[in-house]
Amino acid sequence: MNTDQPVSLLAIFLVFLKLGAFSFGGGMTGWVYREVVQQRGWIGETEFLSGLALSQIVPGANVANLTIYVGQRLRGTPGALVALSALLLVPFFIAIGMYTAYTTIAGLDLVTIGTDGLAAAAIGLLLLMSWRTGRQSVRSLRSFLTLAATFVAVGILHWSLLTAILCIAPLSIAAAWPRKKSDAG
Amino acid sequence: MQDDPLLKLVMVFAPFSLAAVGGVLSILAGVQHQTVDVQGWMTGREFIELFAISRGVPGPGIMLITLIGWKVAGWLGALVATLSLYLPSAFLMLAITKVWNRYRGRAWHSAIQNGLAPIGTGLIMAGILSLFRLADAGPLSWGVAIGSALVLGFWPTVHPLFLLVSGAAIFIGFHFASI
Numbered sequence: 001m002n003t004d005q006p007v008s009l010l011a012i013f014l015v016f017l018k019l020g021a022f023s024f025g026g027g028m029t030g031w032v033y034r035e036v037v038q039q040r041g042w043i044g045e046t047e048f049l050s051g052l053a054l055s056q057i058v059p060g061a062n063v064a065n066l067t068i069y070v071g072q073r074l075r076g077t078p079g080a081l082v083a084l085s086a087l088l089l090v091p092f093f094i095a096i097g098m099y100t101a102y103t104t105i106a107g108l109d110l111v112t113i114g115t116d117g118l119a120a121a122a123i124g125l126l127l128l129m130s131w132r133t134g135r136q137s138v139r140s141l142r143s144f145l146t147l148a149a150t151f152v153a154v155g156i157l158h159w160s161l162l163t164a165i166l167c168i169a170p171l172s173i174a175a176a177w178p179r180k181k182s183d184a185g
Numbered sequence: 186m187q188d189d190p191l192l193k194l195v196m197v198f199a200p201f202s203l204a205a206v207g208g209v210l211s212i213l214a215g216v217q218h219q220t221v222d223v224q225g226w227m228t229g230r231e232f233i234e235l236f237a238i239s240r241g242v243p244g245p246g247i248m249l250i251t252l253i254g255w256k257v258a259g260w261l262g263a264l265v266a267t268l269s270l271y272l273p274s275a276f277l278m279l280a281i282t283k284v285w286n287r288y289r290g291r292a293w294h295s296a297i298q299n300g301l302a303p304i305g306t307g308l309i310m311a312g313i314l315s316l317f318r319l320a321d322a323g324p325l326s327w328g329v330a331i332g333s334a335l336v337l338g339f340w341p342t343v344h345p346l347f348l349l350v351s352g353a354a355i356f357i358g359f360h361f362a363s364i
Contacts, residue, residue, distance in 0.1 A: 020244065021243055022345075022346065023243045023244060024243050028245075029309060029312075030309075031345050034345065045302075046299060046302045049301070049302035049303070049304075049305035049306060050297070050299075050301035050302045050305060051282075051305075052305035052309070053301040053302070053304040053305040053308065054281070054282075056308055058274065058277055058278045058281055059202065059203050059205050059274045059277065060203075060205055060273075060274025060275065060277070060278060061245045061247075061271070061274075062245075063245035064245040064271055064275065064278075065274065067245070068275055068278045068279050068282060072279055072282040072283060072286065073282070073286055076283075077283070080275075080279050080282070084271065087245055088244070088267065088271065090243065091243045091244030091245070091248050091251075092244075092248070092251055092263070092264075092267060094242050094243060094244075094248075095238075095239060095242040095244070095251045095255075095263075096252070096255055096260075096263055098238050098239075098241055098242055099235070099238055099252050099255060099256075102234075102238050110357060110360070111241045112237070112241050113356050113357055113360050114353035114354075114356060114357050115241045116326070116356055117329060117352040117353040117354070117355055117356025117357065118349045118350075118353045118356075119352075120325070120326040120327075120329040120330045120352050121329050121330065121333040121348045121349045121351065121352025121353075122349060122352075123313055123317070123326070123330040123333075124329065124330045124331065124332065124333025124334040124335075124336075124337065124348060124352075125334070125337065125345060126309055126312070126313050127313060127330060127331065127334035128334040128337050128338050129309060130306055130309045130310045130313065131334070131338070133305075133306045133309075134310070137302075137303045137306055142303075143299075143302070143303040144303070146300070146303040146304055146307065147303040147304075147306050147307040147310075148307070149307070150303070150304045150306075150307025150310075151307040151310045153311075154307070154308060154311035154315075155310060155311030155314040155315065156311075156314075165304060168304060169300060169301060169304060172300040172301070172303065172304060173296055173297050173299075173300030173301070174300075175300070176297075176299040176300040177293070177296045177300075178292045178293070178295075
């Protein structure tokens with residue numbers, strides 16, 4: 001099942017090593033999307049987006065969960081574990097390095113300012129991703145309403161993620177459920 | 186402390202792993218309470234300091250936990266704390282994904298996937314809003330974000346790293362310009 005498109009563990013490791021090293025400010029999903037869906041075509045867009053929703057329902061860091069989802073999909077349990085370790089490897093050493101440097105090197109606030117800029121640029125990738133996937137969604141009324149409801153509930157009304165997903169997902173899934181008459185699926 | 190500090194780290198952080206619903210930032214207050222008030226590993230000031238440092242560190246969540254582990258028990262502490270926070274939720278996610286992918290291709294599976302996908306997009310859009318709120322971002326952040334989206338949109342082969350480094354350079358440049 002998972003072997004129709006075998007991706008090497010090394011390739012998975014390298015991609016997530018890179019993603020982990022530059023994931024500032026929580027906005028890296030856009031880059032994951034670019035690497036995994038757009039550039040490599042490892043998984044499809046719908047698969048990626050539904051995995052994204054799934055990784056927000058399950059407890060834990062969202063990007064870490066998404067990483068496990070992609071890794072598992074590509075190469076099963078080894079793929080998931082390799083991807084997660086790669087994601088954490090560089091941040092682990094940078095965190096300790098920063099801590100040791102903190103007491104000796106002045107100008108740490110400059111680093112913070114720099115990473116704020118990095119995080120802002122990363123949001124640009126997210127903006128582009130939501131533009132692309134949003135355009136897809138607008139093609140069907142169901143997708144558009146689901147998207148809009150999710151955005152309003154979480155982004156504007158500040159519902160908790162879990163509440164929002166648990167309220168909206170059943171309706172959206174029910175609307176997408178294959179009917180006997182239609183050939184969709 | 187008489188107990189093994191490594192064991193303590195596991196017992197404190199592993200439950201947080203499964204409590205972090207909707208992202209790791211949701212457990213921040215709890216981690217602070219445990220680290221400072223309950224375990225007495227550091228003062229409140231030290232905790233804020235570690236948090237500030239961890240903001241400059243890349244990573245999928247709060248690498249603050251790694252630093253707390255490091256402070257409590259060195260390298261091994263850092264490793265144990267990091268694994269305690271990430272592994273339990275990782276195995277839960279792995280189990281769910283495994284079951285999920287086993288049924289790929291079935292009609293109901295596609296329906297769920299099609300139902301969840303626009304939620305993913307909606308969450309990303311809401312996330313963009315909240316990221317800006319968190320970072321109490323000004324027009325500079327919006328400018329850099331929109332700028333990098335436009336550059337990438339019109340010039341798809343540009344390396345994202347180039348955008349990230351440019352963003353950092355622009356922020357630092359503005360910092361000096363405004364002194």
